[in-house]
Amino acid sequence: MRVRHLQSHLHDEKLIYQGKLEALQGQRLGIDAVHWLRSIQALKDPFADALGGVPPGIFGVVDKELEGFRRLQITPVFIFQGMTPGPKHSMFVNRMDQQMMDAWALLASGHNSEAQKFFAVSTSRINGDFVYFIFQHMRYRGCEVLQAPYFAGTQLVHFAEGGVVQAVFGPPGLLLFGLSKAIINIDFQNVVFDWIDLERILDKWNMTREQFVDACMLAGTEYCLTFPYLQVDQVMRFNFDVAVNVAKQAPLLQWMHTFPTEDMKADHVEGYCVCKLLIQSSPVYHVKANAVRPFSSSGPVPSDYPAVLGALLPSSLYFLIVSGMLSAKLPQALAKGEWLDKSQPLVDTQEYRQLLSDLTEYRQRALGLIARHLPSYFRSKRILCKAFWEHLQNRRSCDAGRARRYLQPDKMQDVGVDVW
Structure with a gap:
């Protein structure tokens, strides 16, 4: 789950640490496949989308990364995204659309260098076809690959809790699901990795895990809008620290009574409820039970569960999704x-x-x-x-x-x- 400005704020707060890849030798590393693909610099051809295709030599680039894991005796376990509800708003999308329009305008006027910069930040080469090709390629290469029935993040956290993997590579948003430590970047060239620690974050910000989750939701995710009183004008940059301070003053539920209009309240409250449900109860494939069920087994399943995630499917259909034989679409x-x-x-x-x-x-x-x-x-x-x-x-x-x-x-x- 993406959280607005979380990673940049962790960097500013010096809460991103670096370790030697040797520390992961002999371990099974659970990997959010899409996040991993987006982190590979060699795949970031800024003109790839503008040319109507994918970066050249994609399989060679991926093979080189896989060789890096083998060389360091790290066993990667790649988890691909499954059935996920569509975003409820366009907070992340509108920004990319505007950057894409600016990129084409600059290219048309002959400003190739400036256009390249806008294309680089506005495009994503990780579309559905690209992910499918990579899934099949890595399976052909003998890698352990699995398509999560729903969210890749919660599946990775479940695997980590069950000992299926000893470490997890993915976005900072993994901490929302209770993961204690997450690797957010791997650099084979310098043989190092960047990682974050939830306990260190909570200690420095002097807050509880529940307050941390509230701060992330107030900042905004793809399922809930940024809390309106945290929005600033176009000149000033959004500051995640403000969300931290607001979350420490009062629980998220209390802030839900402060919206100036009913329409604004409706737009925000539903998103916060959906986001909270996904954090607490996203379905995962449970290894021991050999079944798909909510990530957290504590407490009853919310009554609006089917409205957010849809009806429960037969186990045989989940098996086809997890094995990658059937697209989640x-x-x-x-x-x-x-x-x-x-x-x-x-x-x-x-x-x-x-x-x-x-x-x-x-x-x-x-x-x-x-x-x-x-x-x-x-x-x-x-x-x-x-x-x-x-x-x-x-x-x-x-x-x-x-x-x-x-x-x-x-x-x-x-x-x-x-x-x-």
Whole structure:
């Protein structure tokens, strides 16, 4: 889970430590695969998206990193993201969209050097196709790879608690799930790694773990907006330290009564509730039980659990997801009742938007092939389609005056093909 300015604040506070990679020799290292890919500098070709492709030599770059693990006798266990609810807002997306527009404008005016800088910070080469290729490539190379049923972060924390892995590599947001230490960067060239320690953070900031979680949520994640009274003007930079001080003054629940308008309260409170639920109860594959169930077994599961994560799927379907035999896209649509086209093209056109609508029959056929093996509830489920220009809009206005698009798996039950 991404937390606004958490890593930069930890750096400013000198709470990021460095260790020798020799310390990890002989250990099993759980790795958030997407975070790891984003950390590889050689994959960060700033013009890759502008050229309409992925960085050249991607498999060679990945193989070189894998060789680094083998050379130091570190066993990497790569965990890929599974079914995750879409973001409830566009806080992280809008900023990248504006940077992308600025990059194209600079390139068109001949300012290639400046354009390259904007492309470098606004683009992400880690799209769905890229991740799929890397997953299959690493499996071919004999690596231990697993697609988490839901969030990669909570799956890694569960593996660490169960002794499946001895260390975890991922984003600082892993600390939200109770992980005591996390490796956030690996540098094979200098044979060092950067790591953070939750206890040291809490000690320096003089706060409890619950207050730390509240501070991160107040700062903002992809599931909850930044607390409005922490927003500053365009000249001043957002300061994470303010979120820390606010969280120490009173619990998050108490701050929820301070919004100036009901609309603002509605926009924020739901996000905070969803974020808290995901932190406390995200489902993971439990090793000992050989089943998918909430990360924390203490206390009852919240009543709005299905509204956030969707319906519980059969164990056989989870097995196909975890093994990587089935993309999480189709099961998530069946569980949640939503099909989200989150990927935005480099050039948005009416023809591209029409293409998404033209894919309805193909998608219904794919969903029907899976739903025919599930309980009737899934076969008769209507699945709402939302494209990238729809699902991040304000929910009170996104459907105003617009006909909704639905997929119906039951229409494609009798396709005459059985792939299982």
